[in-house]
Amino acid sequence: MSVLEIKALSKTYLMGAVSVRALDRVELSVEKGEFAAIMGPSGSGKSTLLHLLGGLDAPSDGEIRLAGQPLARLNDDELTLLRRRRVGFIFQFFNLLPTLSAEENIALPLLIDGYTLAAHRERIDQLLDWVGLSDRRSHRPDQLSGGQQQRVAIARAFVHDPEIVLADEPTGNLDRKSGQAILTLLRNLCDERGATIVMVTHDPLAASYADRVIFMQDGRLVQELRREVPPALQVQAIHDMLQKLEG
Ligand SMILES: Nc1ncnc2c1ncn2[C@@H]1O[C@H](COP(=O)(O)OP(=O)(O)OP(=O)(O)O)[C@@H](O)[C@H]1O
Ligand SMILES: [Mg+2]
Numbered sequence: 001m002s003v004l005e006i007k008a009l010s011k012t013y014l015m016g017a018v019s020v021r022a023l024d025r026v027e028l029s030v031e032k033g034e035f036a037a038i039m040g041p042s043g044s045g046k047s048t049l050l051h052l053l054g055g056l057d058a059p060s061d062g063e064i065r066l067a068g069q070p071l072a073r074l075n076d077d078e079l080t081l082l083r084r085r086r087v088g089f090i091f092q093f094f095n096l097l098p099t100l101s102a103e104e105n106i107a108l109p110l111l112i113d114g115y116t117l118a119a120h121r122e123r124i125d126q127l128l129d130w131v132g133l134s135d136r137r138s139h140r141p142d143q144l145s146g147g148q149q150q151r152v153a154i155a156r157a158f159v160h161d162p163e164i165v166l167a168d169e170p171t172g173n174l175d176r177k178s179g180q181a182i183l184t185l186l187r188n189l190c191d192e193r194g195a196t197i198v199m200v201t202h203d204p205l206a207a208s209y210a211d212r213v214i215f216m217q218d219g220r221l222v223q224e225l226r227r228e229v230p231p232a233l234q235v236q237a238i239h240d241m242l243q244k245l246e247g
Contacts, residue, residue, distance in 0.1 A: 147178030
């Protein structure tokens with residue numbers, strides 16, 4: 001089943017007299033349980049695509065369906081709920097609230113909905129366990145390492161068991177070892193829990209964890225590599241493709 005279906009998606013930004021076509025008739029579908037990476041030169045439209053998928057911005061043309069439902073049909077309140085409950089977001093800079101503990105940060109989408117931590121104890125414990133932070137539940141972000149903070153952000157993204165998780169450079173601010181731990185965690189969430197992830201990255205090693213690497217250039221999807229070669233070869237193939245597109 002396709003969790004995400006994108007048809008002829010375009011986005012044009014108007015800047016006074018100048019218009020920038022950030023996305024140009026993008027077609028894409030992502031299946032449940034799939035881990036897709038999006039790569040491409042700076043300005044190729046990756047973040048724009050992710051913003052539209054998460055309902056953070058509206059397309060100029062085309063259609064996005066999440067679990068069969070066209071996003072364009074949703075009103076503002078419904079879009080707010082979609083972003084809170086059905087889509088998980090992971091960012092480069094973790095975006096945790098500094099005064100909340102790890103478990104409160106994980107529970108934040110529930111707290112916003114008016115639930116207490118106690119009412120969802122089991123779910124929060126399960127998420128702490130998945131991301132390996134059961135013994136750090138009371139730590140505030142400034143008492144956690146970067147990698148641990150990102151694991152809190154990942155647990156939070158999954159608190160509502162979302163249909164899709166969108167990640168923009170989730171390892172961009174981490175050292176190599178912490179980054180690989182995060183990627184292994186995301187890979188396992190897809191393999192073992194059926195999570196569906198779309199991740200933007202500049203790093204061929206990060207992209208090699210994905211089932212598919214989709215390459216963008218000038219707002220279009222121009223290439224795709226499937227994960228079938230041994231990992232080391234995959235990293236090289238991704239690297240070469242990126243070099244070619246960056247010219
Ligand atoms: N809010 C905006 N208003 C006007 N133009 C924009 C806006 N956001 C993005 N753009 C333009 O759209 C194009 C795509 O931008 P986008 O941020 O999607 O690129 P990207 O692939 O994420 O790049 P990077 O790798 O540098 O993050 C760029 O030419 C950019 O200048
Ligand atoms: Mg970007």
